[in-house]
Amino acid sequence: MNRHVTVGLDDSTESHAAAAWAAREAASRGVALRVVHVEEWPITPEIPLTLTEALVERYETLLREAAERARRDHPGLDVTTEMVHGRAGAELTRAADEAEVMALGSRGLGGFVGFLVGSVSLAVVATSTRPVVLVRAERPGAEAGATESGAAAGGAGAAEQASAGAEDAAAVGSPPDVVLGLDIAHPSDPLLDFAFGTAARRNLPLRVVHSWSPPASYGYAAILDPEIGTGLGRRAAEGLTELLRPWRSRFPEVRVVEKVAVGPAARELVHASRGAELLVVGRRGRRPALPHLGHVAHAVIHHSSAPVAVVPLA
Numbered sequence: 001m002n003r004h005v006t007v008g009l010d011d012s013t014e015s016h017a018a019a020a021w022a023a024r025e026a027a028s029r030g031v032a033l034r035v036v037h038v039e040e041w042p043i044t045p046e047i048p049l050t051l052t053e054a055l056v057e058r059y060e061t062l063l064r065e066a067a068e069r070a071r072r073d074h075p076g077l078d079v080t081t082e083m084v085h086g087r088a089g090a091e092l093t094r095a096a097d098e099a100e101v102m103a104l105g106s107r108g109l110g111g112f113v114g115f116l117v118g119s120v121s122l123a124v125v126a127t128s129t130r131p132v133v134l135v136r137a138e139r140p141g142a143e144a145g146a147t148e149s150g151a152a153a154g155g156a157g158a159a160e161q162a163s164a165g166a167e168d169a170a171a172v173g174s175p176p177d178v179v180l181g182l183d184i185a186h187p188s189d190p191l192l193d194f195a196f197g198t199a200a201r202r203n204l205p206l207r208v209v210h211s212w213s214p215p216a217s218y219g220y221a222a223i224l225d226p227e228i229g230t231g232l233g234r235r236a237a238e239g240l241t242e243l244l245r246p247w248r249s250r251f252p253e254v255r256v257v258e259k260v261a262v263g264p265a266a267r268e269l270v271h272a273s274r275g276a277e278l279l280v281v282g283r284r285g286r287r288p289a290l291p292h293l294g295h296v297a298h299a300v301i302h303h304s305s306a307p308v309a310v311v312p313l314a
Contacts, residue, residue: 034079237258
């Protein structure tokens with residue numbers, strides 16, 4: 001099968017935003033775009049033929065219009081459409097496994113900034129062997145919930161929330177970039193390659209965020225040696241720089257900004273997503289029988305203000 005980016009399409013606003021994202025991604029990669037709609041309604045004698053035909057016509061129109069829009073926005077882009085019948089989670093996961101990237105729409109969390117990830121999207125994100133990107137529609141006044149979402153993700157106290165709000169306000173005025181959440185204790189070539197490749201193709205800076213937490217014995221040790229925290233932070237920063245060295249050489253055109261922070265990774269990444277064009281995180285393992293995400297990825301995909309790419313680490 002030819003190389004392609006796939007988007008799962010329905011008639012929601014978020015799904016159309018995902019289709020636009022996928023078209024741009026396919027164009028930047030120089031590959032085809034595949035637009036897929038999954039029909040779950042059963043075809044039985046009890047359903048009138050006229051209703052069945054109306055539904056088919058409705059979604060064929062949806063697919064055709066999405067393809068026309070993608071071709072118009074990206075002249076020369078090869079676009080194919082497909083309507084399949086079956087369980088949405090299984091069919092979209094199968095489609096994702098055949099693609100370089102899968103894009104899905106996720107609706108906002110009401111007054112919060114972020115995503116509401118349904119069972120279908122969760123199943124695809126948690127079990128696909130390929131990267132899956134969750135995209136939401138732009139919503140006026142989205143900035144209002146930024147501090148709330150950061151608190152929800154990290155359990156920050158009042159002082160931390162105020163600080164996060166100030167950081168978020170500054171981030172909104174900054175140029176867009178790609179943000180990568182990286183655990184230097186568990187580096188992943190697919191994760192790094194996706195983040196660096198995306199930044200290179202879109203000519204954007206890459207901000208790499210590594211969060212670390214002091215060991216349980218830190219409180220007592222800090223009393224004996226107040227400089228221990230500085231030493232731990234310095235070693236984390238040195239480890240991050242060393243890990244990124246070969247990737248900087250491989251992608252010399254990408255401007256890389258490194259950040260090492262103390263505290264919960266989810267909170268730091270949610271804050272970092274403010275003003276970002278894409279937030280990239282990893283997911284370990286594959287559990288088809290029980291879709292599962294780590295706590296960091298779970299918090300991030302629910303509260304990030306940017307599209308989130310979840311990349312399998314293995």
